[in-house]
Amino acid sequence: MAKTYKTKRKNRIHYGSWAFDIILVIFMAAVSIVFIYPFLNVLSVSLSSNRMISTGQVTFFPRELMVEGYKMLFEEQNIWRAYLNTVIIAVGATLVNLVCTSMLAYAMMMPDFILKKFLTIALLITMFFGGGTVPTYLLIQNLHLMDSWWSLILPNAVSAYNVFVYRSFYKGISPEIREAARIDGASDIKILTKIYVPLSKALYATFGLFSIVGVWNSYYEALLYIKNPDMQPIQMILRKIVFATGLSSMSNAQQMIGNGVMNKLNVQYACVVATVAPVLIIYPFLQKYFAQGMQVGAVKG
Amino acid sequence: MKRQKTGIAAAVSPGKKQSLMGKLYNQRQLLLLALPGILLVFIFKYIPIYGILISFKDYSAAKGVWGSDWLNPIWENFSRFFKNVNSGQIIWNTFKVGAMTLLFTFPTPIIFALLLNELKGKWYKKTVQTISYLPHFISVVVICSMLNGFGSTTGLFNDIREFFGLARVDMNSGGTYFLLEYVGSAVWQGVGWGSIIYLAALSNVDTTLYDVANIDGANRWQKIKNIAWPTIRPTTTILLIMNVGTVMNADFTKILLMQNDTNRSQLDTISTFVYQKGIVEGQFSYSTAVNLFLSVICFILVFGTNAITRKLDPDNSLW
Numbered sequence: 001m002a003k004t005y006k007t008k009r010k011n012r013i014h015y016g017s018w019a020f021d022i023i024l025v026i027f028m029a030a031v032s033i034v035f036i037y038p039f040l041n042v043l044s045v046s047l048s049s050n051r052m053i054s055t056g057q058v059t060f061f062p063r064e065l066m067v068e069g070y071k072m073l074f075e076e077q078n079i080w081r082a083y084l085n086t087v088i089i090a091v092g093a094t095l096v097n098l099v100c101t102s103m104l105a106y107a108m109m110m111p112d113f114i115l116k117k118f119l120t121i122a123l124l125i126t127m128f129f130g131g132g133t134v135p136t137y138l139l140i141q142n143l144h145l146m147d148s149w150w151s152l153i154l155p156n157a158v159s160a161y162n163v164f165v166y167r168s169f170y171k172g173i174s175p176e177i178r179e180a181a182r183i184d185g186a187s188d189i190k191i192l193t194k195i196y197v198p199l200s201k202a203l204y205a206t207f208g209l210f211s212i213v214g215v216w217n218s219y220y221e222a223l224l225y226i227k228n229p230d231m232q233p234i235q236m237i238l239r240k241i242v243f244a245t246g247l248s249s250m251s252n253a254q255q256m257i258g259n260g261v262m263n264k265l266n267v268q269y270a271c272v273v274a275t276v277a278p279v280l281i282i283y284p285f286l287q288k289y290f291a292q293g294m295q296v297g298a299v300k301g
Numbered sequence: 302m303k304r305q306k307t308g309i310a311a312a313v314s315p316g317k318k319q320s321l322m323g324k325l326y327n328q329r330q331l332l333l334l335a336l337p338g339i340l341l342v343f344i345f346k347y348i349p350i351y352g353i354l355i356s357f358k359d360y361s362a363a364k365g366v367w368g369s370d371w372l373n374p375i376w377e378n379f380s381r382f383f384k385n386v387n388s389g390q391i392i393w394n395t396f397k398v399g400a401m402t403l404l405f406t407f408p409t410p411i412i413f414a415l416l417l418n419e420l421k422g423k424w425y426k427k428t429v430q431t432i433s434y435l436p437h438f439i440s441v442v443v444i445c446s447m448l449n450g451f452g453s454t455t456g457l458f459n460d461i462r463e464f465f466g467l468a469r470v471d472m473n474s475g476g477t478y479f480l481l482e483y484v485g486s487a488v489w490q491g492v493g494w495g496s497i498i499y500l501a502a503l504s505n506v507d508t509t510l511y512d513v514a515n516i517d518g519a520n521r522w523q524k525i526k527n528i529a530w531p532t533i534r535p536t537t538t539i540l541l542i543m544n545v546g547t548v549m550n551a552d553f554t555k556i557l558l559m560q561n562d563t564n565r566s567q568l569d570t571i572s573t574f575v576y577q578k579g580i581v582e583g584q585f586s587y588s589t590a591v592n593l594f595l596s597v598i599c600f601i602l603v604f605g606t607n608a609i610t611r612k613l614d615p616d617n618s619l620w
Contacts, residue, residue, distance in 0.1 A: 017521050021421055028420060031413075032432045035493065038447050039435070041457075045450070056460060104338030107331040114324055115335065126342065128603060131349020132592035133572075134579040138355075138366075139348050155345040158338045188330040217440030220554045224580060235442045242446040243558055265450060272446050279438050286438065287431060 039276070046070070046269035053263040069266030070274075072253040077237055077246070078230070079274055085149075086233040090215040093153040097211050098204055100158050105166035106192045123160035133224070140225055151225035152215070152233075162207060169203050170196055206289040213279060213286065238275045242268050356590035378590035387566065395570040395595075398556070399548040401484050407544055409488050410495030411537060415529055417496065418503045419521065430500075433493025444486050445558040449473065452482050474564050483555065498540070502533045535616070542610050546603030549595060571595045 040060050045053055049064035057063055073079060107113055108120065131139075136155065145151040173196060181191050197204075219235035226232055232240075240246030247264060248254060256262040325332065351366065356378055358369040372378065382388050413433070420426045450456050452472030459469040472478040510528050519527070553572035560568050569577075571591060579588025 020419075020521050024416060024420055025422075025425070028416070028425070028429045032429050034489070035432050035436060038451070038489075042447060042450075054455075056455060100338040100341055103334040107335035110328075110331055112328075113331055113335075114328055115332070115339075119335070119339070122347075123342065126346040128600060129350065129596060130346065131352050132589060132596065133575055134585050134589045134592065135349035135352025135355070136345070137580060138352060138360075138362075138585065139345070141362075143344075154341060157345075158341045160342075163338070188334060192334065213438055217438075217442075219440070219442050220557075235440055238442045238446060239558065242442075242449055243561075268446060269450070272443050276439060276443055279440075283435070283438065287434070 042269045042272050045263075045265050046273050048266075050257075050260055050263040050266070053265055066262075066266070068256060068262050069270035072250060072256065072262070073241075073267050073270045073274065076250040076253060077241070077271075079234070079237065079271075081230060082232060082234040082237045083278075085231055086216055086235075089149050089152050089233055090212045092149060093157060093215045094208050094211040096153055096157040097162070098208055101162045101166050101207075102197065102200070102204075103192065104158065105163050105170060106188070106196060108163065109167050109170045123163055127160045137224055146225055147228045147231060148225075149231070152218075152221050155221070165207075166200075166203065169200060173199050202289065205285075209282065209286050209289055213282070216279060234275050238271050241271045353589060353593055355586045356593050358586060360586045360589075372586070378587045379594065381587065382591050382594065387569065390566070391569050391571055391574050394568070395549055395551070395572070398480065398483060398570060399551040401480055402487050402551050403544055403548050405484050406487050406491050406495070407541065409492045411499055411533065413492050414496035414499035414503060414533070415525055417500060418529055419525070430493065430496075433496070435493070436490040437494035439490065441552065441555050442558060444490065445555060448482050448486055448559070452478070458482075473559060474567075476567060479559070479564070479568065486555075487552070498536060499533045502536050503529060506532045538610065538614060542603075542606045545606040546599060548602060549598050 037060070041058070044058050044060060044062045046069050047062035047065055047067065048058045049066045052058050052063035104119075108116055110116070140146060140151045140155070145154075177195055178191055181195060186194070216233075217235065219233070219239055222233050222236050223239075226236070237246070247267060250267070253262065253267050257264055319327070354366055355369065357375045358366070358371055360366070360369045364370075374380075385391075417426060417430065420429070452458055454469045454471050456472075458472060462469060470478055472482045506528060511524065514524050514528060549571070551570065553570055553576075556568050556570060557573050557576060560573060565577075572595065575588050575592045575595070578584045578591065
């Protein structure tokens, strides 16, 4: 009796489990569409005619293909210049970040380093407490870094979190190698550049990519410190076109919008696409390295 | 530590009795390596902390932080903020946005990770994961540009409302709909990325536990409840502490973008108020004081939640 009951129950469970699997597969497909749809929709709208946009007929694919939005955007806004600015800032910030963080983390890893404890505490404090918007703004002003890319590169170059992750990564490299090199008369600078740096490529790839994307995506610092319109990064151009007077200053685009040929979303979403595209291009690389990065980060805890 | 003091390491690295100067000399290379990082942290993290002093002073650029006159009474900026008719609303907004964000962005990655973990088919699972991380890499300006269209009276949200026979509303004008938009986009952006850490924990689960559970005839729900959930519980606790600490620190750059003159009073949070008063209106001292008030609350929240956790669950507290 007990046995039959058990088999029956087991069968029911299998049936339920099978149904659960099917529902889960469908649910995850739906969720994936929710993640992707906004991207597809923005791309489609940027390429569709005003007639289709204003009647709400554009969803997954462009309707009545039209590239005028992109034309106007690249003609009337200096997008290439903004790209160049952003690349300079991102590369500069990432280089300063990688170099300074590696050097500091290497020194702090040494068990007998004289400032080890002091620096650990000093960095921990910055994780929980900071000066805030205005004192930093005044500092940048006093250093005469307004309208200089250094204002976007230097303030966040060294973060406590990165230093701690680097340090724990370096600790994972066997100290015997270091000591052996030292017997051969290698200096700390040499040990860092010839042993630790080559062994930490995965770390640098991960944090380098994060830094590049982080800088590419930030606008707030530029809003505070960069007034010169020729020095603005790409996010500020997008902000100007969607949330400020950028679009109304584009006379040809305005004319086309006035005629009903073009929708303002053509230009705005073209700019969104132009802003997102580079990130999506390096996404496969990000994808490859970030799992590693997350593991490295978890070691710290 | 021990290894350092034996053999060759001891001969090279400084001994116990070395003088401070000798030690400094021996470690000159390490000090040199650390110097750029130390300078950057000192200049860009510590000088602004020192700059907080101006919240108690009448800051003038000519006199500098130290030379500016002290306010009389010294807490004048703080009492001014609390006397402001809007301060209650601003503090409430900050809390409301932060709390709602936490309430929805914290559990969703956990649920998503648990469901992904149940998903059969390696390829399919990986594809869903890859897609789910994508929104994380999108900038706040892009998100807000999308929301601008999505939440407008002709946007998708209102198309759905109309489909269900509801009237069209402008989400971007503030109120509950703005909150929905704000929190919804935060969930959309964070759910996939946030699940990584839980999935990593789940991948370490002992598979024999599942074999045993199968023999015992446990159903899916029982397996999730008794195997998967206990595996990620410690991670959950730690992340919860860290997140509660940031409840008053919601991403204000998003609000800053979506604010305009018509919805400002409704959308003002402490951080946007700080920006408006300090950077736009140039009231440096007042703005810094309001920001200090926020920093202190955040600080108390982080340490408070950690203290509570240490009492309840000492193994999982942050420190």
